[in-house]
Amino acid sequence: MNNKLLSRRQFVTGVTMGAAALAINPSILFAGVSGKNGLNTLTGSVFNLNIGEQAVNFTGTQRKATTVNNSLPAPLLRFKEGDDIVLHVTNHLSEPTSIHWHGLILPSEMDGVPGISNDFYGIKPGETFTYRFKAAQSGTYWYHSHSGFQEQTGLYGPIVIDPIEKDPVAYDKDYVIMLSDWTDENPMDVYAKLKKLSHYYNFNERTHEDLMSDIDKKGLENTWNDRKMWNQMRMSQRDLSDVTGYTYTYLTNGVTPDKGWIGLFAKGEKVRLRFINGSAMTFFDVRIPGLKMTVVSADGQNIDPVSVDEFRLGVAETYDVIVEPKDDRTYTIFAQDISRSGYARGTLTPDISMIGEVPELDVVPNLTHSDMGMDMSNMSGMDHGSMDMSKPMKGMDHSKMNMPGMDHSNKGRDMSTMDSMVMHADTEFGPHVDMRSESPQYRLDDPGVGLRNNGRKVLTYADLYNLNMTHGYPDPDREIELHLTGNMSRYMWSINGVKFADAEPLQFKFGEVVRITFVNDTMMNHPMHLHGMWSDLETGDNMYIPRKHTIIVQPGAKISYRVKVDAKGSWAYHCHLLYHMLSMFRRVDVV
Amino acid sequence: MKNLKAIIGLLLLFSAQAYAGGVEDDPILAKVMGEVEIRKVDGSDPRVWNIDAWIGKDLEKLWIKSEGEMVNGKITESELQLLYSKAIEPYWDIQYGIKKDFKPTPSRVWGVVAIKGVAPYLIEVDASAFIGKSGRTALRLDAEYEYMFSQKLVLSPEVEINIFGKDDEATSTGKGLSNIDVGLRLRYELSREFAPYIGINWGKKYGNTATFVGNEGEDIEDAQLVTGVRFWF
Numbered sequence: 001m002n003n004k005l006l007s008r009r010q011f012v013t014g015v016t017m018g019a020a021a022l023a024i025n026p027s028i029l030f031a032g033v034s035g036k037n038g039l040n041t042l043t044g045s046v047f048n049l050n051i052g053e054q055a056v057n058f059t060g061t062q063r064k065a066t067t068v069n070n071s072l073p074a075p076l077l078r079f080k081e082g083d084d085i086v087l088h089v090t091n092h093l094s095e096p097t098s099i100h101w102h103g104l105i106l107p108s109e110m111d112g113v114p115g116i117s118n119d120f121y122g123i124k125p126g127e128t129f130t131y132r133f134k135a136a137q138s139g140t141y142w143y144h145s146h147s148g149f150q151e152q153t154g155l156y157g158p159i160v161i162d163p164i165e166k167d168p169v170a171y172d173k174d175y176v177i178m179l180s181d182w183t184d185e186n187p188m189d190v191y192a193k194l195k196k197l198s199h200y201y202n203f204n205e206r207t208h209e210d211l212m213s214d215i216d217k218k219g220l221e222n223t224w225n226d227r228k229m230w231n232q233m234r235m236s237q238r239d240l241s242d243v244t245g246y247t248y249t250y251l252t253n254g255v256t257p258d259k260g261w262i263g264l265f266a267k268g269e270k271v272r273l274r275f276i277n278g279s280a281m282t283f284f285d286v287r288i289p290g291l292k293m294t295v296v297s298a299d300g301q302n303i304d305p306v307s308v309d310e311f312r313l314g315v316a317e318t319y320d321v322i323v324e325p326k327d328d329r330t331y332t333i334f335a336q337d338i339s340r341s342g343y344a345r346g347t348l349t350p351d352i353s354m355i356g357e358v359p360e361l362d363v364v365p366n367l368t369h370s371d372m373g374m375d376m377s378n379m380s381g382m383d384h385g386s387m388d389m390s391k392p393m394k395g396m397d398h399s400k401m402n403m404p405g406m407d408h409s410n411k412g413r414d415m416s417t418m419d420s421m422v423m424h425a426d427t428e429f430g431p432h433v434d435m436r437s438e439s440p441q442y443r444l445d446d447p448g449v450g451l452r453n454n455g456r457k458v459l460t461y462a463d464l465y466n467l468n469m470t471h472g473y474p475d476p477d478r479e480i481e482l483h484l485t486g487n488m489s490r491y492m493w494s495i496n497g498v499k500f501a502d503a504e505p506l507q508f509k510f511g512e513v514v515r516i517t518f519v520n521d522t523m524m525n526h527p528m529h530l531h532g533m534w535s536d537l538e539t540g541d542n543m544y545i546p547r548k549h550t551i552i553v554q555p556g557a558k559i560s561y562r563v564k565v566d567a568k569g570s571w572a573y574h575c576h577l578l579y580h581m582l583s584m585f586r587r588v589d590v591v
Numbered sequence: 592m593k594n595l596k597a598i599i600g601l602l603l604l605f606s607a608q609a610y611a612g613g614v615e616d617d618p619i620l621a622k623v624m625g626e627v628e629i630r631k632v633d634g635s636d637p638r639v640w641n642i643d644a645w646i647g648k649d650l651e652k653l654w655i656k657s658e659g660e661m662v663n664g665k666i667t668e669s670e671l672q673l674l675y676s677k678a679i680e681p682y683w684d685i686q687y688g689i690k691k692d693f694k695p696t697p698s699r700v701w702g703v704v705a706i707k708g709v710a711p712y713l714i715e716v717d718a719s720a721f722i723g724k725s726g727r728t729a730l731r732l733d734a735e736y737e738y739m740f741s742q743k744l745v746l747s748p749e750v751e752i753n754i755f756g757k758d759d760e761a762t763s764t765g766k767g768l769s770n771i772d773v774g775l776r777l778r779y780e781l782s783r784e785f786a787p788y789i790g791i792n793w794g795k796k797y798g799n800t801a802t803f804v805g806n807e808g809e810d811i812e813d814a815q816l817v818t819g820v821r822f823w824f
Contacts, residue, residue, distance in 0.1 A: 096613065114613060122613070148613050188614075193783075195649070196622045196823070200783055207739040232711040234682055431650055431678035487681050489709070492617075492649050499616060582616035 038253035038261050039158065039176060040071045043078040045085050049099070051123075051145075051155065052092035058182050058249045058256050065154035066093065066145065072254045073178050073278060074143065074157025081138040081164045087131040089123060096122035096147055099131070100572075101159065102316060102529070103141040103300050103549040106133035108569025111531055113146045116587050118569045122147055138163035139300025140274040140318045141549075142178070149187030149280075152578055156180060156278035161300075168467060169296045169305075171272035171322055175263045179275065179313065179335050179344050181248040181282040191579050194242055194491045201244045204339060204364040205236060229369070233435065237366040238339075239488060239523050240449065242579060243281040245342025250282065250335065252346040260355075261346035267328050271348065272296075274320045277313040280578035283338035283525060283552075284313045285451060288331050288348070289359055293321035295459055299548040302467035311459035312338070312448055314527040314552040316576040319459075323348070330356035338450060338525070340364045365450035367523055373437020373556030422519055422558070424483065427497035434487040436521045440558035444539060448525065448554055461537060461559075464546035471543055473536070476515035476562055480506070483519045484526050484553055484575070484584065492583065493522075493575065499583035506573065508565040508590045517560040518553040526553045526580065530588070532571040536562040550576060565590055621646040626776075628819025630792060637662045639817075650678040654686055659694070669693045672703055683708035690721060695762050699723055713737070728756030729764075745786075749774040758799050763807065765799020778821055786821045 054067040068074030079085055091097045098120070100112040107118075110133045114122035123129045138161045145155035158176045183190060193200045214223040230237050252261040265271050273293075277284060287293075287310040294305045297320035311319055313335070325331055325348060333346035340361045347356045424436045445462035446452070486493040495503070508514055515538070518528060527550050528535075534547045538560040545562070553559050568590050575584035625642030638661040645652040654676045659669030674688030686705040692698055701721035710716050714736050721729040735749040751772040758766045776790030795812040796804050805811050 191614075192618070192620050195620055197783060203742045205739055205742060207741050209741075231713060234709050234711060234713055431680055431683070434681040489682065490649055490678070501616060582614055 038255060039073060039178070040069065040075040041078060042069075042075045045079065045083045047077060047085075047087045049074070049087055049089045050092055051089065051097050051099075054154075056154070056182075058251070059184050061184050063184050066097075066150045067154050068157060071157075072154040073180065073251075074155065076158045076160065076176055077143070079135040079159065079161045081135050081161050083135050085131075085133055085135050088128055089131060090128040091123040091125055094125050096124055097145055097150060097155070098122045098147045099143050099155075100146040100531070101131070101133075101141065101143050103139075103318070104133070104159070105136050105532070105534070105567070108532060108567065108571060111569075111571065113531065113572045116570050116572050135161050137161060137300065138167075139297055139302070140176070140276060140320050141300050142276045142278055142316075142318065144278065146572070149191075149578060151278075152181075152183065152187040152190075152280040154182075158274070158276050158278075160274065168302055169272065169320070169322065170270060172269040173263075173265055173271045174274070175271065176253070176274045176276065177261075177333060177346060178253050178278050179282075179284050179286075180251045180254075180277075181243070181279040181337075182251055183243070183247045183249075185247055187280070187578070190243060190247065194579060198242070198489050198491045199236065199239070201242065201246045202236070202238060202240075202339070203244065203246055204238050204240070204341060206238055206366070229372070229374075233372075235372075235435070235488070235523060238364060239367065240365070241282065241337060241339035241341070242491075242524070242577070244339050245337060248282065248337070248342060250284075250337060250342050250344035252333070252335070252344045255346075257343055257345045257358075261333075262352055263333075263346060263348050264352065265325055265348055265350060267325060267350060269324070271323050271325065272320060273323060273333070274318065275313055276318045277315050279315050281315065283315060283527075284335040284344065285338060285362075286311055286313055286333070286335045287456065288323060288333050290329075291323045291325060291331050291348075293323055295319050295321050295463075298464055298546060299550060301547045303546055304465040304467055304544065306459065306463045306465075307457070308459040308463070309456035310451065310454075312451060312552070314525060314550060314576075316527050316529055316550040317548075317552070325350075330354045332356040332358055334359050336361050340450070362450065362454070367449055367555065370441060370443070370446075370557075371449055371523055371555035372435070373440045373519075373521065424521070425496050428483060428485055428521065430497065432487050432490070432492050432494060432499075433485045433497050433521065434489065435523065436483075436485075437519055437556050437558075440519045440556055442559065443554055443557045444559070446554060446557070448552075461546075461552075462539060464537065464539065464548075465541065465544040466546045469543055470536070470545040473542055473545055473562070474513050474564075477509075477512045479515040479517060479560075481517045481519065482586075483521050484528075486522045486524075486580075486584070488523070491579075493580040494583055495586055500574075500585035500587075501583065503586060505570070505587040505589045508563070508588055510565055510568055510590050512565050514563045514565060515560055516563060517558065518551070519558050520553045520555055523555045524577075524580075525555060526584065527551070527576040528553055528574070529576045530563065530571065530573045532567040532569070532588075532590075533563050533565060536564070538562060617648045619646065619648060622823060624823035626788075626819055626821045628788075628790075628817045630815040630817050632813060632815050635662045637667070639819075645676065647676070652676040652684075654688070666694050668695060674703060674705065676707070680708070682710075686719075692762070697761055699727070699759075699762060701727075701729070710734075726757060727759060730754040743780040744777070745780065746775065746777050749776070755800075760803055763800060763803040765797075765801070765803055767798045769798065769800040770794060770796045774817070776817065776819075776821075784823050788817075788819055788821055790817045790819075791815065792817050 056065040098112045109118045111117040141159040144151045255261040330349040336343040445460045447458035451458045485497045529550045536545045571588040573586045573588045623644040627640045641658040644655045654674040656672040670692045672690040674686040676684045676686040690701040701723045705719035707717045717733040719731045732752045738746045753769045772794040774792045776788045778786040778788035780786040793814040801811040
C-alpha cells in the first residue's frame, strides 16, 4: 500500500529513487536548480544582502521564490567570532521583509522580528536596513525571514561562525547541509487548506488493509480496544506532520532529491557536516547508512561527542556531526520526513561519477498512548517504558566526569517526581482545544515516534552533555509552565489555550533565572524557540547542561529548561512550525 | 504575483493588528462542498443535489445548506437553510437560522436549531430541529461515516431520518416518523477536492407520510443506483 502511494507521490514531486537515480548522467549532477551544487558563501564582516524574487523550478513547474542575492538557500554567511558584523539588507520585494538571525545572541534591535524587536518594524519595499552586532559566539546557525510566509518561499540561509580559540573539533572538510521544504503552492493556500481540511496533506492514514492486518495479528477484540481511544477522541494515529511530501519537495542545500547534493571526500578524512533544518514545517530523521555520526554540536554549541546512527532534526534545530568515511565508496545522506512521505538526500563520495544507493523510506509509524500524554505505566503494549533518569546512560562517555564527590547521576532534580499529574488552566477548555495531557512524561531519552526501537542508535536529548562544565549554574528563581494547545481538526494553535492575538506578553525580570516547563497538550512535535536568550536544557545533570535555541516538545510530553534572563528588550517566543507560529506565539518583555 | 496579492490583501484587511509575521492567524475563509448525483429509477432518473457552503473564521461562520431534487428538468424538491454557526465544543458547532422549503408547494418556512459536528468513532452528525408556522415542528438526523479502503477509495454509509410533529397533507408529510433514507457511496478521490462516486440509496416513507404519498400514486419505498461527484473548494 505504501509503496503504491510513494510511487504516486514521487511522480508528483518529481522525486526519483534507486534505479532511476542511477540513470542520471553524473555531469548534470552539479547542475542544481540554480545551476549549482549547493550554497554560495560570503565571508567577512560586512555584507550586502539583497532580498528579491527569483524564478525557480524544483518540480517541473516554474515558480517565484523569495531569495537573498538570487540564491536559494540564501548565501552561507561565514563570520569570525568576536568580529563586529555589519549587514546591509535591501528589500527589492513589493512587500515588507525582515531577517532574523536564528540562535545568535544580539541586542533586541538587531533581532529582526517586525513589531516585537525593539524599534524594528520590518524593512519596507525599496529600503535598506543595516544590522550591526558582535558575533559573540561560534558555531552553526541560520537566518530567515520573520515576515509573512517568506520562509516557506525560500528566505533562509546558513550562518557559520568560526571560533577565535582553537576549535575543539578536528576536521579536514566542512560542509553545511541545509535541509528545507519547498512547495509550488502559495503558502496562504496551504494554510487555508489546512483550515478547511486539516488532514489535507496526510495520505498515510490507517486504512482497510492495515485494519485487516491488525485483526489478523491481534484479533478483533484487541484491535478494537487498541483503537478505541483514538476513535473516541476522533484523532488520527497517523497525524505526524501537517504538511507532507504530497506538496513538498525536500531540498538539501537547495538541491532536489532526484538531482542530489554532492560532497566530496578523500578516504580517511574527517568530514564535518553542519546540519540545519531550515524547513517551514518538516522534521527530518537523518542518517548516513554505513557511517557512524559523531555529534559534536547541538544548536551551534559544543557538546560532549556522542556517536549515533541517526538523529531527528526538528524545525530550526542544528547538529554538527563528524563522519570518517574509511572506504572508497559513496555514502547517502538520507533525511526522511517524520511522516515518511518523502526525503531529502545528498551523497558523500570520493568521485563525482559515483552515485549512491538511496534507502527505502521507513514504515509509517503510529502515534502511541504516550504521545497522547497518557500514563504509560497502566498501558500494555507500549514501546517506551517509564523513564529512569538515575540509570547511567548507555553510550555516554562519563569517564571525565568522574570527579571525586560528584554525583552526576541524579544531581539537581529528581526527574521521577516530574512525571506527576498536571493542572490545566480554564483557558484550555473550550472549542479551541481538543486534548489535554493527563499525565505528561519527561521523555528526554525517547527518540520519538517512528524512531523507537528501530535497531539504530538514535540521538536523544538525554545524550546531550555540554562540552564545558556548567558548574555553579544558579537554580531557577521561578518556574513558568506553558501548555502547548490546539485543535487539530479546526487547525487552531495556542499556548495555554490563548492565541498570540489575545495574549498578554510574558514578563521576565532582567537578571533572574527562569525555569520554563512546557507541557504538550497536542499530538504534534512543537519546536519551541526563544529569541535573544539561551534555552539551557534540564537533563538532570547540572554539571553539563546543554544549551539550545530550539527545543522540541514531544507530543503529550513535558520538558524543562532554564533561561538566564540576560538580554533586555522584547523578544519573540514561538513554535517554529510556520503555520503554527501565527498563533502559538508569545512576546517576551525583559524588564 | 498571486501569492503576494493574497498576502497583501490580508495585510490590508487586518492592517490594524500586528501579528506574528504579519499574517492574521484566523483569516476569513470560505468553503463550498457538496454532492450532485443521478439516481437510477425506472424512467424519471432524478438529479439530486446536496450543497453546503460556509464563510467565516475558526469558531464563527455563516452556513448555507441547500438540497433538492430535479426530475425531467423540473425542480420537485428544494430547500435552503441560512445559518449562523458557532463552535461550542472541540468537535461541535451549534447553528441557528431559517430554512425555506421552496418545493413541494406550498412553500414552508422554518426556524432552525442544529448541532453539527463529529461524534466519537468519527461519525459526522448533523441534527436539526425545525419550528414552522401553525405549530409545525420537525426533526432531522443526518449521520455519515467514512471507511477508508485506501487513501483515496472511501466507502461512506449515510443515514437520514425525518420526523414531523403534525400532519401537513399539502406537502405530503405526516406526523411521526416520516421517512428514512440510507445510502452507501463509494468514492474515489481523484484529488482531495474532487471525487466521483457510485452507490445505492434506499428510502422508505412511514406513517401518514406513506399514506399521503401512496394516495398520490408514488412509491413509498424505493432503492436506486446512484452516480455522482463529491467536490469542495
